[in-house]
Amino acid sequence: MKIFNSEQLRLLDAYTIKEKGIASVDLMERAASVFVEIFSEIFGAEESVRIICGTGNNGGDGLAVARLLHQKGYTVFVDIINGNESADFKINLERLNQQQIPWQYVAELKLAPTDIIIDAIFGFGINRPTTGIYQKTIAAINESKSKVVAIDIPSGLFPDASSENHSIVKATHTISFESPKLAFMMPENDKWVGKLHIAPIGLSEQKKAELKTDYHYTLKADIKPLAREQFGHKGTFGHALLIAGSKGMMGAAVLASKACLRSGVGKITTHIPRDTAQILQISIPEVICQESENKSCFSESWNTDTLQKYDAVGIGPGIGTKNMNGFENFLLNFPTNTPLVIDADAINLLGENPSLLKYLPRNVILTPHPKEFKTLIGQLWENDFEKLELLKGFAIKNGVIICLKGHYTAMALPSGEVHFNSTGNSGMGTAGSGDVLTGIILGFLAQGYSVKEAAIQGVYEHGLAGDRAATKRSERAMIASDIIENFI
């Protein structure tokens, strides 16, 4: 799914009205009814609802929502912050009056206790930080004990730029129309957005396909697993090489190897430090163990020919950062066309010696978490929008795919595209989850997925397995092994 900016959403709105010949107020009605459908699945009619509206189209949505909830039997009360009224706002105010739904203009909002507040002050039309009565109202909403449901976007939040230090409504739920806003993908905005729901309102599919954006949100429909050939065998489903582990960190090698096998790969060889094979072999009998001649996981006898025998290579989980020479030697000898996934300490090694970046082969995926990303680029960022620009810049400059892990893992491609992942949960914030991801991506690469498919689909399926694990156990109790067990 594409993520559109506010300008594009306005275009889509206008085009849909023209193409489908529907009045803008009817599109507003559709948005309001989709909102009410989702809202009423979450909250019952016994809960009292106060709807706080601006006077633009977000406020108009609020008025239409008030009327539809009233018709469904909810007790509603509307507060309006006086301002320039949009045409569709005016129509909806008239409709509200016809139904005799109580409302008032507010000068200073004194909130009587209510179960739920619906926030309809500003939508994507916000163009400057909120001040005055708007700021005061937002503060009153945030200080109330009510649950808060934002229409389209929490009021005050900029959809396409950083809103640091602005006054913003703190929503428990955000029901957003048609596509998520870029701001929702940023960890710094988690506290405002709450649980995100996407509500399609039927904007023009043709126009959506035409409009170009760098930003995408991966959903089930975007996932196209490779067909498994009926006559295929372990020799055709790919042979992966994983370089992982060090003394005390063999669990990382175990988790990544097992996840790689579960991803459907034909064979995996796991290259580990000398005298550590027993741990791996007892944990996973299916793995081919290859011990290094030395105590690090880097072999001195590797050359391009030996590495070329594998369909894909993964390096990093649990390797430590002691052997820069070994890593350098590995990269210098790495075959140009073999896909490679680089994780964990291998990323830290690259960060310590950026001159090695030029030796990266063609098909590379890096999977840092934010701390590793900081080490890799050697600088910090002011806010998450700046971090996103740095991520894009890194992918473009180095011609690699880089997956910045987190709640909405961001995958930046050398083309400048960024794909945000929609699956996964906070239960995955547990040691070893990242090793599992490396194993899955490696397995996908070895089976013949392109680097783009392996990154996007690997991250999606990793999150999906994490969501299944959380359902069976709980976000609190699940551990990384549960992600592997729930990969199907």
Ligand SMILES: NC(=O)C1=CN([C@@H]2O[C@H](COP(=O)(O)OP(=O)(O)OC[C@H]3O[C@@H](n4cnc5c(N)ncnc54)[C@H](O)[C@@H]3O)[C@@H](O)[C@H]2O)[C@@H](O)CC1
């Ligand atoms: N996709 C769509 O295009 C649809 C949009 N709809 C709704 O329309 C909303 C956008 O409506 P509008 O463009 O009318 O804009 P808003 O309702 O978000 O804001 C209204 C106006 O407030 C003013 N404003 C901006 N920042 C301000 C500030 N800090 N202090 C005071 N005034 C400020 C601006 O002039 C802005 O146009 C969406 O978020 C959504 O809720 C829906 O009604 C239907 C379809």
Ligand SMILES: Nc1ncnc2c1ncn2[C@@H]1O[C@H](COP(=O)(O)OP(=O)(O)O)[C@@H](O)[C@H]1O
């Ligand atoms: N709150 C969260 N929501 C969704 N996914 C998460 C969350 N926390 C962690 N994850 C996922 O779990 C994995 C953790 O990786 P990482 O930090 O490298 O762990 P480790 O180093 O312990 O293996 C990443 O894929 C990340 O996207």
Ligand SMILES: [K+]
């Ligand atoms: K809003």
